[in-house]
Amino acid sequence: MAPTKKRVDSGELKTFVIDLLSAYDVNIDHAKTMADVFCWANLRGVDSHGVARVARYIELFDKGDANRTPVIVDHALRPALNMIDADFAPGAVAMTRGVDLVVDLAKTQGVGWVQVKNTVHAGAMGYYVERLANAGMVGIVMLAGMPNMAYPGARPAAVATSPFAVGVPAKDSAPFLLDMATATIALGKIKQYKIRGEALPDNAAVTADGVPTTDASLAKMPLPLGGMKGAGMSLAFELLTSVLSGVPVVSPIHAKADGAKRHRQNAVIIAVDPAAFGDTEAFQMAVTETLNSIRGLTPVSPDETIGVPGDRGGAIAKTRANTGIPLPEATLNELASLAEAKGMNTIKTLD
Amino acid sequence: MAPTKKRVDSGELKTFVIDLLSAYDVNIDHAKTMADVFCWANLRGVDSHGVARVARYIELFDKGDANRTPVIVDHALRPALNMIDADFAPGAVAMTRGVDLVVDLAKTQGVGWVQVKNTVHAGAMGYYVERLANAGMVGIVMLAGMPNMAYPGARPAAVATSPFAVGVPAKDSAPFLLDMATATIALGKIKQYKIRGEALPDNAAVTADGVPTTDASLAKMPLPLGGMKGAGMSLAFELLTSVLSGVPVVSPIHAKADGAKRHRQNAVIIAVDPAAFGDTEAFQMAVTETLNSIRGLTPVSPDETIGVPGDRGGAIAKTRANTGIPLPEATLNELASLAEAKGMNTIKTLD
Numbered sequence: 295m296a297p298t299k300k301r302v303d304s305g306e307l308k309t310f311v312i313d314l315l316s317a318y319d320v321n322i323d324h325a326k327t328m329a330d331v332f333c334w335a336n337l338r339g340v341d342s343h344g345v346a347r348v349a350r351y352i353e354l355f356d357k358g359d360a361n362r363t364p365v366i367v368d369h370a371l372r373p374a375l376n377m378i379d380a381d382f383a384p385g386a387v388a389m390t391r392g393v394d395l396v397v398d399l400a401k402t403q404g405v406g407w408v409q410v411k412n413t414v415h416a417g418a419m420g421y422y423v424e425r426l427a428n429a430g431m432v433g434i435v436m437l438a439g440m441p442n443m444a445y446p447g448a449r450p451a452a453v454a455t456s457p458f459a460v461g462v463p464a465k466d467s468a469p470f471l472l473d474m475a476t477a478t479i480a481l482g483k484i485k486q487y488k489i490r491g492e493a494l495p496d497n498a499a500v501t502a503d504g505v506p507t508t509d510a511s512l513a514k515m516p517l518p519l520g521g522m523k524g525a526g527m528s529l530a531f532e533l534l535t536s537v538l539s540g541v542p543v544v545s546p547i548h549a550k551a552d553g554a555k556r557h558r559q560n561a562v563i564i565a566v567d568p569a570a571f572g573d574t575e576a577f578q579m580a581v582t583e584t585l586n587s588i589r590g591l592t593p594v595s596p597d598e599t600i601g602v603p604g605d606r607g608g609a610i611a612k613t614r615a616n617t618g619i620p621l622p623e624a625t626l627n628e629l630a631s632l633a634e635a636k637g638m639n640t641i642k643t644l645d
Numbered sequence: 646m647a648p649t650k651k652r653v654d655s656g657e658l659k660t661f662v663i664d665l666l667s668a669y670d671v672n673i674d675h676a677k678t679m680a681d682v683f684c685w686a687n688l689r690g691v692d693s694h695g696v697a698r699v700a701r702y703i704e705l706f707d708k709g710d711a712n713r714t715p716v717i718v719d720h721a722l723r724p725a726l727n728m729i730d731a732d733f734a735p736g737a738v739a740m741t742r743g744v745d746l747v748v749d750l751a752k753t754q755g756v757g758w759v760q761v762k763n764t765v766h767a768g769a770m771g772y773y774v775e776r777l778a779n780a781g782m783v784g785i786v787m788l789a790g791m792p793n794m795a796y797p798g799a800r801p802a803a804v805a806t807s808p809f810a811v812g813v814p815a816k817d818s819a820p821f822l823l824d825m826a827t828a829t830i831a832l833g834k835i836k837q838y839k840i841r842g843e844a845l846p847d848n849a850a851v852t853a854d855g856v857p858t859t860d861a862s863l864a865k866m867p868l869p870l871g872g873m874k875g876a877g878m879s880l881a882f883e884l885l886t887s888v889l890s891g892v893p894v895v896s897p898i899h900a901k902a903d904g905a906k907r908h909r910q911n912a913v914i915i916a917v918d919p920a921a922f923g924d925t926e927a928f929q930m931a932v933t934e935t936l937n938s939i940r941g942l943t944p945v946s947p948d949e950t951i952g953v954p955g956d957r958g959g960a961i962a963k964t965r966a967n968t969g970i971p972l973p974e975a976t977l978n979e980l981a982s983l984a985e986a987k988g989m990n991t992i993k994t995l996d
Contacts (some may be wrong), residue, residue: 374756
C-alpha cells in the first residue's frame with residue numbers, strides 16, 4: 295500500500311526548512327544551502343534525498359558526525375588541483391563550495407579537479423552537476439561513502455552504492471544530467487517493495503549472508519550494477535576520492551579499526567571549460583542536437599517516450615513547481631515534531 | 646562447441662605482428678605500438694581486442710577509414726587541457742600519445758585532461774589506464790564510437806557500448822585496472838552464445854526491432870547495463886568526447902548525414918598526480934590496503950575467490966606468458982593468409 299501523501303508549496307517548503315535548521319542552531323548560510331539541495335531533490339522527484347533528510351541531519355549534528363561549525367580549508371595543491379577538507383560540514387555546504395572552486399580552476403586551467411574530503415551525506419549529485427552545467431561547464435562528480443552494497447562473491451557489505459554524475463550544458467534546453475548509483479536497486483526502493491509486500495526483481499539484492507533473494511523482507515543490501523562492473527566502479531570511486539585524499543573509508547571498516555564506523559563521505563568534482571575548445575554556443579547547440587537525436591528515435595512501441603538523463607526529473611520539477619511537492623505523512627509528522635519542539639509552526643499542506 | 650585453439654609464444658606473436666603490419670606498409674613505430682596493444686589484450690584474456698584485430702585493421706587502412714600516414718596534431722588549449730587531432734591514426738598510436746601527454750600535464754598542473762579526436766578502434770582501454778598507473782598516475786579513460794547498443798524504449802542502435810576505465814597504482818601489487826563496457830553483454834559474447842546454440846541471459850540483448858530476446862540467433866545488439874544507467878553513461882561519454890571535441894558521432898548517424906557511417910572513435914584521457922597530495926608511497930600502500938581488504942572479505946561460499954578489477958587479467962597474463970596465448974584456428978588461418986600474401990612465414994604454434 296502506498297503511503298498517504300500531502301502536497302506542500304515548494305517555495306514555502308524551502309523557507310520552512312531554512313527556519314527549521316536555523317532553529318536547530320545551523321548557521322543561516324549553511325541552512326540555506328542545505329534547504330536548496332534538499333528541495334531541489336524533492337522538486338525533481340528524488341524524494342529519498344529531499345527534506346526527509348532534515349531529521350537525519352539533525353541527528354548527525356547531535357551525534358557529532360556532522361559539524362555545525364566546521365572550519366573548511368581549501369588546499370591549493372597544484373594550479374588545476376585543489377583539496378577541500380570539509381571538517382565534517384554538511385555535504386551540501388562542502389560540495390557547493392567545491393563546485394564553485396572547480397569552476398574557477400577550469401576557467402583558467404581548462405580543467406579543474408577538486409577533492410572534497412571529510413564531508414557527510416551529500417544528497418543528490420544531480421544538484422552539483424547541474425550547478426556546474428549552469429556555470430557553462432562540463433562536470434563530473436564521483437562520491438564514496440560507507441559500505442552498504444554487496445560485492446561479487448563476498449558475504450558482508452563491501453563497498454558503497456557510490457554515485458557517478460555528469461552534467462553538460464545544452465542550448466535552449468535543460469542540461470544533460472546523469473546521476474546514477476552503482477547499485478542495481480536503491481536501498482529506499484527495497485524498503486518500498488517490503489512495505490508493499492512485493493517480490494524484488496531477480497538479482498537485485500542479497501540476504502545478510504550475501505545470497506541473492508527476491509524476498510524484500512530478507513533483503514539486506516543491493517547487488518552492484520552488472521556484478522563486477524558496478525562493484526568495480528564503486529571501488530574505483532573509493533580509491534579516487536577517499537584513498538587519494540588520505541582518508542580511506544572501506545579498508546578501516548573491514549579492518550574493524552576504531553572510529554571506522556563514523557559516517558562520512560568523500561568526493562571528487564571535475565570540470566572542463568568548453569570555452570577552451572572555441573565557440574560555446576556551437577558546443578551547446580551540438581549537445582542539444584545529440585540529445586534531440588536520441589529523443590527522436592523510432593520507439594519500440596508507438597506510445598513510448600524516449601528520454602535522456604535529466605528529462606524525467608525536469609518534467610517532474612515543472613509539475614511540482616506548479617502543483618506542489620507531495621510528501622509522505624511520516625515525513626510531514628517528523629517535520630511537525632521538529633518544529634513543535636522549537637515552538638515553530640509546521641509547514642502548511644495544500645491538501 | 647568451443648572453437649579449436651592453438652597456443653603461440655607471446656613474444657614471438659608480438660614480433661610477428663610487427664613484421665606483418667610493416668609488410669602491409671604500416672610504419673615501424675605505429676606497428677610496434679599496435680602490436681603492443683593487441684598482444685597486451687591477448688595476454689590478459691581480452692581476445693576480442695587482440696591480434697584478431699590485425700586483419701580488421703588492414704581492412705580499415707585499405708578502405709581509408711584508418712590512416713597509415715596520419716598527421717597528428719596536439720592543440721594545447723589551456724595549461725591543463727590538450728586536444729589531439731589524430732587524423733584517423735590507429736587508436737593504439739593516438740591513445741598512447743594522449744597518455745604520455747596527459748602525464749606531463751598532470752605532473753605540472755596536478756591534473757591533465759586530453760581529448761583524442763578522430764581516431765579508430767582503440768582496443769582495450771585497460772592498456773592505457775595501466776600505462777597511466779605505471780607512470781604513477783591515477784587515470785581515467787572514456788571513449789565513444791559508432792552506435793551498436795540499444796537504448797531504453799528505442800528501436801534502432803542508439804549509442805555505443807562505450808567503455809569506462811580507471812587505473813590506480815598500488816604498492817607491491819599490480820595496479821587496480823577497471824575496464825568496463827556500458828553494455829550488459831559484449832557483442833562478441835552474443836556471437837559465442839549463437840555458435841554454441843545456447844540461450845542468452847534475460848534482458849541482455851534485443852532483436853532488430855528492439856525487443857528483448859534470449860535467442861542468440863535473433864539478437865542484434867546488447868542492452869545497456871541497467872537500462873538508463875548504461876545508456877546514460879554511454880551518452881555522457883559521447884558528449885564528453887565526440888561532441889566536446891567538435892566531431893559528434895551519434896547525431897549525424899541518426900540524421901543519416903553524409904559520411905556519418907565512417908568508423909571513428911573519440912576519447913578523453915584524464916590523469917591526476919598523487920604526488921600533489923604528498924607521499925606517493927603512502928598513497929600506493931593505502932591503495933593496496935583497500936584492495937586487500939576486499940580480497941580478504943568472508944566469501945559467500947568457502948571455495949569462492951574474491952578479486953578486484955585487474956586481478957583476473959593479471960592471473961591470465963601470468964599463465965599465458967609462461968605457456969603461450971591460445972588463438973582460435975580462424976584467427977591463426979587469417980594471420981597465415983595475410984603473411985602468405987606478403988611472402989612471410991606465419992606464426993609458429995606451440996601445439
